[in-house]
Amino acid sequence: MTTKSxxxxxxxxxxxxxxxPMVTVEIAGKPFQVPxxxxxxxxxxxxxxxxxxxxxxxxxxxxxxxxxxxxKDDPKVKTCLACSHAVEDGMSFxxxxxxxxxxxxxxxTNIEDPKQALFDLYPEAPLCxxxxxxxxxxxxxxxxxxxxxxAVFGDFKAVSETxxxxxMCGLCAPVCIADxxxxxxxxxxxxxxxxxxxxxxxxxxxxxxxxxxxxxxDDWRRVLKMTDDELQQTSASITSxxxxx
Amino acid sequence: MDxxxxxxxxxxxxxxxxxxxxxRLSLADRDALIQRWHPDYRExxxxxxxFGPNAGDRTxxxxxxxxxxDSSIAGDLPLSPAHVVDVLVVGGGGAGCAAALHAHxxxxxxxxxxxxxxxxxxxxxxxxxxxxxxxxxDSPVQHFLDTLKGGHMKNDxxxxxxxxxxxxxxxxxxxxxxxxxxxxxxxxxxxxxxxGSTRERLLTCSDYTGLExxxxxxxxxxxxxxxxxxxxxxxxxxxDEQGACAGAVLLDLDNKRHIVAAAKTVILAxxxxxxxxxxxxxxxxxxxxxxxxxxxxxxxxxxxxQIDTFQYHPSGGVYPEQLVGQLVTxxxxxxxxxxxxxxxxxxxxxxxxxxxxxxSIIRECEEGRGVRTATGRVGVWLDTPLLExxxxxxxxxxxxxxxxxxxxRYGVDIRTDPVLIYPTLHYQNGGAKIDVNGETPVRNLFAxxxxxxxxxxxxxxxxxxxxxxxxxxxxxxxxxxxxxAAIPQGxxxxxxxxxxxxxxxxxxxxxxxxxxxxxxxYAGQP
Numbered sequence: 001m002t003t004k005s006x007x008x009x010x011x012x013x014x015x016x017x018x019x020x021p022m023v024t025v026e027i028a029g030k031p032f033q034v035p036x037x038x039x040x041x042x043x044x045x046x047x048x049x050x051x052x053x054x055x056x057x058x059x060x061x062x063x064x065x066x067x068x069x070x071x072k073d074d075p076k077v078k079t080c081l082a083c084s085h086a087v088e089d090g091m092s093f094x095x096x097x098x099x100x101x102x103x104x105x106x107x108x109t110n111i112e113d114p115k116q117a118l119f120d121l122y123p124e125a126p127l128c129x130x131x132x133x134x135x136x137x138x139x140x141x142x143x144x145x146x147x148x149x150x151a152v153f154g155d156f157k158a159v160s161e162t163x164x165x166x167x168m169c170g171l172c173a174p175v176c177i178a179d180x181x182x183x184x185x186x187x188x189x190x191x192x193x194x195x196x197x198x199x200x201x202x203x204x205x206x207x208x209x210x211x212x213x214x215x216x217x218d219d220w221r222r223v224l225k226m227t228d229d230e231l232q233q234t235s236a237s238i239t240s241x242x243x244x245x
Numbered sequence: 246m247d248x249x250x251x252x253x254x255x256x257x258x259x260x261x262x263x264x265x266x267x268x269r270l271s272l273a274d275r276d277a278l279i280q281r282w283h284p285d286y287r288e289x290x291x292x293x294x295x296f297g298p299n300a301g302d303r304t305x306x307x308x309x310x311x312x313x314x315d316s317s318i319a320g321d322l323p324l325s326p327a328h329v330v331d332v333l334v335v336g337g338g339g340a341g342c343a344a345a346l347h348a349h350x351x352x353x354x355x356x357x358x359x360x361x362x363x364x365x366x367x368x369x370x371x372x373x374x375x376x377x378x379x380x381x382x383d384s385p386v387q388h389f390l391d392t393l394k395g396g397h398m399k400n401d402x403x404x405x406x407x408x409x410x411x412x413x414x415x416x417x418x419x420x421x422x423x424x425x426x427x428x429x430x431x432x433x434x435x436x437x438x439x440x441g442s443t444r445e446r447l448l449t450c451s452d453y454t455g456l457e458x459x460x461x462x463x464x465x466x467x468x469x470x471x472x473x474x475x476x477x478x479x480x481x482x483x484x485d486e487q488g489a490c491a492g493a494v495l496l497d498l499d500n501k502r503h504i505v506a507a508a509k510t511v512i513l514a515x516x517x518x519x520x521x522x523x524x525x526x527x528x529x530x531x532x533x534x535x536x537x538x539x540x541x542x543x544x545x546x547x548x549x550x551q552i553d554t555f556q557y558h559p560s561g562g563v564y565p566e567q568l569v570g571q572l573v574t575x576x577x578x579x580x581x582x583x584x585x586x587x588x589x590x591x592x593x594x595x596x597x598x599x600x601x602x603x604x605s606i607i608r609e610c611e612e613g614r615g616v617r618t619a620t621g622r623v624g625v626w627l628d629t630p631l632l633e634x635x636x637x638x639x640x641x642x643x644x645x646x647x648x649x650x651x652x653x654r655y656g657v658d659i660r661t662d663p664v665l666i667y668p669t670l671h672y673q674n675g676g677a678k679i680d681v682n683g684e685t686p687v688r689n690l691f692a693x694x695x696x697x698x699x700x701x702x703x704x705x706x707x708x709x710x711x712x713x714x715x716x717x718x719x720x721x722x723x724x725x726x727x728x729x730a731a732i733p734q735g736x737x738x739x740x741x742x743x744x745x746x747x748x749x750x751x752x753x754x755x756x757x758x759x760x761x762x763x764x765x766x767y768a769g770q771p
Contacts, residue, residue: 039567045767052476052498052764055532056365059571060651061456062531064365084654086567105468108423140650160425164453165646168364168460187464191423194461200420201434207379207413219386220406228398232272234390 023089040067040082040093054095060084063169066139069093079139079171101173101181104188114192115154118185125185126152127178134172134182140165144172144182151185156193163190248564248662251587251616255626255663258589259634267594275601282604282611284668285554285703290524296752297745298548307521308552311536312543313749314760316481316742318494318503324483324737326492326507328472330356331729332722333493333506335479335538336514338366339455339711340694342462343718344512344725345471351726355471356506358495360478360763361533364463367516367695368714370531371455372574372647373439374447375715376708377412380436383444385409392709395441395598396674396702399551404700407681408709408716415715416448424461425450437579439707441598447708452574452647455711477504478763479537481742482511482545482690485735490545490690492737496763509734510689510725513538514718517673517695518555520765526670527570529558537761538696542677545741547685550698551675556705559584559602561669563624565655570669574648575707577629578602580636585626585663586614592625600704603668616665624665633660672710674701683721689728689735691721 020035025043034043041058044051056064065082072090082095104121111117118125125148134144147162163186172182210216226234270278280286291303295313304312332348334341337359345357357363378388388409393400416434420426426448427435436445450457466473476498483492483505490511495504515538519530528534539549560575562568578584578595584602586592586609593605606625609615615623629648632640641649641660652659676698683691694714701709749757 037566042567045770048769050768051532056361057367057370057531059370059529059531060654061370061453061647062362062365064362064532084567084651086655103467105470107468108465109421164425164451164457165650166460167456168463187460190425191461191464194423194425195421196423198420198425198428199432200417201379201426201428201432203381203433204379204413204417204420208417211385211410211413216384216386219384223386223389224402224406231390231393231398 023087025087026092028094034087037086040069040080040085040087041065043087054082058083061167063167066096066169066171067093068096079137081139081169096171099170099174101170101184103184106188108191108195111192111196114156114196118151118188121188122180122185124179128152128180129178131177133175133177137171137175139169139171140167142166147186148180148182151189156189156197159186160190160193252662254587254589255585255628258585259628259631262583262585262591265591267591269594269597270601278604278608279600282607283600284524284526284557287524291553295754296748297543298546299552304552305523307523308518308536308539310758311521311540311760311762313754313757314540315746315749315757316544317759318481320739320743322494322503322739324505326505326737328356328504328506329734330354330506330508331510332725333358333508333511334514335493335511336516337363338514338516338694339368339459339462339714340718341514342466343715344514344693344722345466346462346469347719347722348726349469349471351723353726353729356474356508357466357471358474358477358479358506360476360498362475363466363473364459365531365533366459367531367534368455368711369459370572371711372452372572373576374437374449374454374708375711376439376442376446376706377416377448377712378409378444378446379413379416379434380445383446385412387444388412388446391442392706393702395704395706397704398702400702401699403681408700408712411716412712415712415719419458419715422461422465424458427451438596439579440575440596440602441706447579452576452645458711474504479541480761480763481739482541483737483739484545484741486738488546488741489688489735491735505737507734507737509729509732510691512683512691512693512721512725513542513677513696514693515696519670523555523670526557527561528670529561529570529572530670533764535762535765536673537763538692539676540760542685542690542692544745545687545690547677547687547690549676550678551703552698554674554703555670556599556672556674557603557668558671559599559606559668560627560666563622563665563667564618565657566620567655568651569622572669573627573664573666574645576645577627577632580632580644582631583628585628587616588614598704599707606668610667618665622667624667626663627666628663629659630661630663672705674703674705675699681720682724683717684724691725693717693721
């Protein structure tokens with residue numbers, strides 16, 4: 001493999017980049033021409049849409065751009081995140097509107113029986129009828145239905161693992177025929193697992209106390225007196241911490 | 246385009262590469278490399294600021310224009326408040342949520358305003374982790390020294406000492422709220438080594454650390470029923486007759502009406518500036534990262550520090566086009582992933598500081614050892630399959646599920662093929678000047694997180710941002726709440742804005758952009 005050969009490839013391909021092939025998409029019912037391969041979000045900007053609601057991190061982590069789309073001739077309406085999904089010719093799409101889901105409120109640090117509390121906070125959670133629409137609606141491919149059942153059965157650790165990918169887009173909520181809000185059930189169970197079921201990590205309290213009691217004060221005095229040159233040389237030579245900390 | 250022959254170079258060179266690790270650079274070599282290749286040293290990209298608290302200081306042209314820009318509001322805007330609160334928090338990311346929760350915890354009457362939704366932020370995207378000295382062989386002092394070295398010795402010592410010492414208690418607070426940091430088999434906190442660090446110090450929640458923290462903090466803000474204004478951008482601060490901060494004017498982005506909020510204290514937690522696309526760089530930042538807090542703070546008289554230096558994260562996406570500028574987690578390098586040029590060579594110690602690694606990548610590409618894509622972009626390889634080879638099949642699925650998904654969406658399997666990366670505009674190293682409680686020189690005005698400056702010096706160390714947010718969010722929230730309990734609400738005036746406009750006129754600055762920008766103007770761009 002030489003430098004020459006990939007430059008040649010690039011030269012040919014760049015012709016395409018200068019005149020990208022266009023595809024036709026339908027945005028909220030109106031047809032537009034957009035460059036092939038761009039994200040749905042870039043398609044919106046390309047066609048002059050001002051986006052206020054519907055854009056967030058633009059990196060697939062925040063769920064702000066939850067979108068419904070349908071590909072050519074397919075009756076199935078699917079979901080995606082507009083910031084990280086590419087256009088296809090003949091595709092139709094629209095942002096999902098904000099859904100007025102009910103969120104229960106609670107003090108997670110002060111719940112006596114977290115498993116029982118789930119049924120008080122979200123009494124609809126055990127009413128899942130297994131239709132699987134939530135799982136099909138998830139743009140993160142989370143097995144949402146399974147997550148809800150694990151919550152109902154009290155396996156909050158498994159819930160936290162199932163929902164670790166959840167970007168809280170909320171697309172699972174409008175499709176639920178039992179009015180469950182699966183992502184919020186997931187957050188509750190996950191937080192309850194961390195706050196109420198897991199043991200605090202060993203060593204952390206000791207470190208907090210060591211700092212409070214001045215265990216590092218000698219090191220600090222020494223370090224804070226140093227010139228920049230001395231500090232640069234010091235780097236890894238602070239070893240007493242290992243013994244005392 | 247067919248990358249297979251190029252992939253083959255990476256696969257074929259892997260065994261040889263594993264036998265040689267490029268050394269960390271000496272301080273002199275590091276400086277020379279950065280001064281030759283780092284974007285902070287491109288003279289033509291900079292100019293002096295014409296007037297205001299930093300008159301005469303150099304910064305990038307995009308930021309200078311923003312700081313000299315004009316407010317969108319009229320000097321005679323009626324100032325009858327719709328909200329009267331103790332603490333107004335501007336921004337709903339990590340620093341804003343932490344500030345609001347801690348101020349609320351102190352009994353303050355808090356209002357949180359954010360221009361997108363609660364938790365839409367850069368914080369939610371943080372993948373690499375959070376540096377906290379919890380390991381037995383580590384200490385806050387070691388964390389301090391590592392950060393100082395990363396920051397080219399230019400960090401504010403007091404801010405930095407405060408941050409590293411409060412790290413462990415912040416970890417405890419998050420654990421109590423239910424944040425699921427990765428654990429070792431014995432239940433202890435699992436720590437990883439980050440670029441520029443001499444100890445294993447990164448707390449992680451797989452590669453969703455920021456998302457996990459923000460899911461929890463957002464949930465907690467909602468549980469506490471802290472009053473919230475979403476899609477409401479701060480467009481001007483308010484000052485009292487003594488020049489102290491007394492509230493803010495918000496713009497409701499849905500109906501374009503102004504909302505006046507009287508507040509005894511204001512905490513700016515507005516994040517960074519990636520969406521200004523400094524020097525034309527793509528960015529890893531979220532949609533709202535337009536540096537609003539810098540412009541607001543500057544107009545009311547806050548000097549900014551170290552605003553001539555920005556962080557270009559070494560690994561921004563290059564291919565596919567949909568991922569351009571988006572962050573590729575540093576965790577891959579932490580776990581031993583190599584950076585590889587088109588010739589199949591390693592060219593930098595992958596765990597060197599971000600500025601060194603970014604400068605090295607730019608050097609490889611400028612000197613013709615980069616890989617060019619169909620759209621004319623250039624980058625170097627991040628050898629992701631190496632982790633599967635070295636640590637066993639399934640390693641990437643287990644430790645980097647977000648990244649596997651990120652690329653699988655576009656048909657790229659990072660378990661079998663390397664990915665192309667190039668530096669992306671990631672972080673504003675400097676910002677509003679603050680003290681250890683997050684207060685700016687303008688009384689009753691606080692700044693926390695990326696919008697503040699001084700802590701990180703000239704280069705932020707990986708994993709220190711999440712900690713910065715939590716520590717200075719907390720300290721500003723608690724200090725603001727205590728202050729608010731002790732003072733009356735000040736008069737609401739726009740005196741500072743009148744003076745700033747006069748100042749612009751005196752300096753003959755006439756062609757002024759509207760500032761803050763609030764959202765980037767992407768609509769209609771090709």
